[in-house]
Amino acid sequence: MKVKALSRSTADYTRETKSDIQRLPRNVDPALHPLERAREYKRALNAAKVERMLAKPFLASLTGHIDGIYSMAKNPWDLDQVITG
Secondary structure: OOOOOOOOOOHHOOOOOOOOOOOOOOOOOOOHHOOOHHHHHHHHHHHHHHHHOHHHHHHOOOOOOOOOOOOOEEOOOOOOOOEOO
């Protein structure tokens, strides 16, 4: 019987300091991730929607704001009211 073993260097996965991010092995084979295209499409669609929602014409249409909006709140009981500052 033949046994295959994985051998990895511990230096590749050991952090130098506690603040370093721990590296994890990742398989990027598209056959193992069948929903990746749909996930990327959804992310791109959401990013485009947020980009459109926070575009400069939207900011310019709010009275009293010249440079930008730093905070935004909505009234949970009345959906027509949005308060910006």
